[in-house]
Each structure stands twice: as C-alpha cells, then as structure tokens.
Amino acid sequence: MAGFYVHIPFCRQACRYCDFYFTVSLKYKDELVEALLKEIKNKKKQFQNYQFNTLYFGGGTPSVLSEIDINRIIEEIKTHYNFDSKAEITLEANPDDLSVEYLKNLKLLGINRLSIGIQSFHDRDLKLMRRSHSAEQAISSIKNAQNAGIQKLTIDLIYGIPGMSFSDWQENLEKLIELGVPHISAYHLTYEPGTVFDHWRKKKKIIPIEEDSSLEQFKYLIERTRKEGFQHYEISNFAREGHFSEHNKNYWKGIPYAGVGPAAHSYDGTARYWNISSVQKYISESKSDSFNYSEKEMLGVNDRYNEYIMVSLRTMWGINTDKIKQSFGEDYVRYTEDIASGFYKKELLTKKGNDIRITSRGIFLADQIIREFFRV
Ligand SMILES: C[S@@+](CC[C@H](N)C(=O)[O-])C[C@H]1O[C@@H](n2cnc3c(N)ncnc32)[C@H](O)[C@@H]1O
Ligand code: SF4
Known part of the structure; x- marks a missing residue:
C-alpha cells in the first residue's frame, strides 16, 4: 500500500x-x-x-x-x-x-x-x-x-x-x-x-x-x-x-508515499527525499534531464524508530510492540517497555495487549512523553 x-x-x-x-x-x-x-x-x-x-x-x-x-x-x-x-x-x-x-x-x-x-x-x-x-x-x-x-x-x-x-x-x-x-x-x-x-x-x-x-x-x-x-x-x-x-x-503507519511538486517529500520505506522549495527552480529543472530530488536522507534504525514513536503515540492506536520487534528488534522492545513503565505509574500511558497508548491525561503532555523515547 x-x-x-x-x-x-x-x-x-x-x-x-x-x-x-x-x-x-x-x-x-x-x-x-x-x-x-x-x-x-x-x-x-x-x-x-x-x-x-x-x-x-x-x-x-x-x-x-x-x-x-x-x-x-x-x-x-x-x-x-x-x-x-x-x-x-x-x-x-x-x-x-x-x-x-x-x-x-x-x-x-x-x-x-x-x-x-x-x-x-x-x-x-x-x-x-x-x-x-x-x-x-x-x-x-x-x-x-x-x-x-x-x-x-x-x-x-x-x-x-x-x-x-x-x-x-x-x-x-x-x-x-x-x-x-x-x-x-x-x-x-x-x-x-x-x-x-x-x-x-x-x-x-x-x-x-x-x-x-x-x-x-x-x-x-x-x-x-x-x-x-x-x-x-x-x-x-x-x-x-x-x-x-x-x-x-x-x-x-509509516507506509511509503510518493510526493510530487515543489517542496514535496517522498518516502520509499528506507529513505526520505525532498523536492526543491522553489516554483521557478522546480519548473526549470523539469525542462532539463536533471529533474530529480534536491535532497535525500537515508534513515537509520534510530531515525525510523523515533519517527514511529512520534507519529504513533499521537494516534489512538498507539505503539505496538510486535511491530517494534518486527521492524527494529528485541532490544528496541525492551527499551520501549522500560521507558513506558515510568509513564504507566503516572497514568500518562497505558498498555493493553501489545499496544501502548497515551491516556486522556497524557495527551496534554504528548510532546514531552514522546521526547523521552527518542534514541540518538
Ligand atoms: C497549509 S494549510 C493548507 C490548506 C489551505 N490552504 C487552507 O489554508 O485552508 C493546512 C492547515 O494548516 C493549519 N496551519 C497552518 N499554519 C498554522 C499555524 N501556524 N498554526 C496553526 N495551524 C496552522 C491551518 O489550519 C491550515 O488549514
Ligand atoms: S497561506 Fe495558503 S497554505 Fe497557508 S494557511 Fe493560508 S491559504 Fe493555507
């Protein structure tokens, strides 16, 4: 998809x-x-x-x-x-x-x-x-x-x-x-x-x-x-x-997307690409054979993990530890559980099955909670 x-x-x-x-x-x-x-x-x-x-x-x-x-x-x-x-x-x-x-x-x-x-x-x-x-x-x-x-x-x-x-x-x-x-x-x-x-x-x-x-x-x-x-x-x-x-x-859900037009991004599952942020340059490039992305960033495992946490915790579906295991490995599951456990006690996150979700209290502190998970 x-x-x-x-x-x-x-x-x-x-x-x-x-x-x-x-x-x-x-x-x-x-x-x-x-x-x-x-x-x-x-x-x-x-x-x-x-x-x-x-x-x-x-x-x-x-x-x-x-x-x-x-x-x-x-x-x-x-x-x-x-x-x-x-x-x-x-x-x-x-x-x-x-x-x-x-x-x-x-x-x-x-x-x-x-x-x-x-x-x-x-x-x-x-x-x-x-x-x-x-x-x-x-x-x-x-x-x-x-x-x-x-x-x-x-x-x-x-x-x-x-x-x-x-x-x-x-x-x-x-x-x-x-x-x-x-x-x-x-x-x-x-x-x-x-x-x-x-x-x-x-x-x-x-x-x-x-x-x-x-x-x-x-x-x-x-x-x-x-x-x-x-x-x-x-x-x-x-x-x-x-x-x-x-x-x-x-x-x-981290599904790939193709983006066209000035300043549009694309993501093919491993790297993110940017188009040039200028209408005129975009048009003139389109007339030459060099029409290509202006930038490309290969995403490392930590980048992809951080991105997954950032977007998923903001949704009602939350983060899924099976998905983490599949995409990033066991070590990342342990790390995630470890960080999340501190928030369960404060009732800012909750766990049901393999899903970790933000609570109605946590929603007001979403950005701070998400930052705690980031790996560099
Ligand atoms: C980029 S606009 C595109 C849609 C359309 N041009 C419009 O203005 O409705 C998408 C939405 O981002 C929101 N937005 C843009 N800048 C914002 C800002 N500084 N603070 C809060 N919302 C913003 C607005 O609600 C806007 O409708
Ligand atoms: S400047 Fe354009 S894109 Fe931005 S909010 Fe206004 S109409 Fe939408």
Missing part, C-alpha cells in the same frame, strides 16, 4: 501565521502543472511496486487549480501507477474557491474527500489572520460541499488565536456541529519563525493567549467532540466513524 501527495504551492493571499511552502504569484500555474505531469511520469520507476490507495492534493491551496488541471493530474497518476479504483482522493480547498459549479465538477472528477480551511467562524479572527474569505463564505462553502454530495468532508480550525475568548471557541465548535461536519482537524496556533504573526509577537503588536486558556480550549475541544460521538483518533484530528483520513492513517 502507498499514498500519493501532490503539492500545489499557490495561495491567493498569504495568511499571517503560515510558513508552508507557497507563493501568491499565480503566473507560473500553467507551467507548474506541466512540470507536475512530468514529475509524475518520471517517478513511476521508483514506485512501480506499490499499490496506491490514497491521493492527496495539499498546499498551498489546491483549489486555485481549474477542474481541467486537476483532472489532468489525476489521469496522469492513474496512467502510470497502480491506483485503487476506490482510492480516497482528497483536495484541500479554501472557502472562497468553492462555488456550486466547481464543487459539482470536483465530485465528477472523483474527488471524494474535501478538506476546507475554515480556521474560524468569526470575522475578527479571519481578518486578524488575513484569510481570503469571510465567516459567511465559510458557512456557505460547507453547505455547498454537502449539497454537492462529496462523501467525506473535513474542516480545519485554529484555536488559541490572540483575542479568542473561550466562548468564541465554543461558538466555533457549535457551528461545526450544527452544520453536521463529520471530521475536524483543529490546531493550536503556532508562531512560526519568519511569519508576520511571529514578527508581531516580538514587537508586542499581538499578545499570545495564556497557557491556561490554551489548555482550556484544547480540553473543551476533546470533551465537546466526544459528547457528539467523534473519535479523537489523532492529537489534532476528530472524526465520526467512517470518516477517518485514510491518507493520514497511511502516513502515521
């Missing part, structure tokens, strides 16, 4: 918190699509033995692409790779791109999962973050997607925004529940180096919210979604049964 990732590095405007790789200049869009098609074809040898069960258009903002371009990319992938006919195909979209017509066409192209970046249902937050849409557009994009009949729908929310009160956050969650959205990815705002928010924070133009308020918002998110029947299946992800993200599950 494997996942396919396509990075679309364009956005209509730059959100003040974001450091993902994107550009707001759309003039290279057509050339980029040509380069993507070429990379898809070039990569097939490396991934010819895999069966792909997910395809994910991420960004940036994939919904800046026309239906024709999206279709060309999907068809090129289907032509060169073993692609499940029932594969999950996700597209990340911004609300202002989601007209009724566009959504109808996405569905016809086989997009069966849509991830809409809402972030907040409050215009004050959206303006502060410099989002390209209003709260009203956010709501109608969700309704339009539901009416278009796209099977799986997820929305992104951000909490811990400066000035966001507890009741603002409650209202965001209530809105989402009222709209009947079956999957939510909710992230605490982070101040990424080089972003406008980071700069503003240093100049005290914005004041980060207190840690207690952050924790209160996170706790409420967990309780409210649980009451509503959502499963908290990964630290930032909540879903009703049948709505989990198959693509992310692949990634969390």
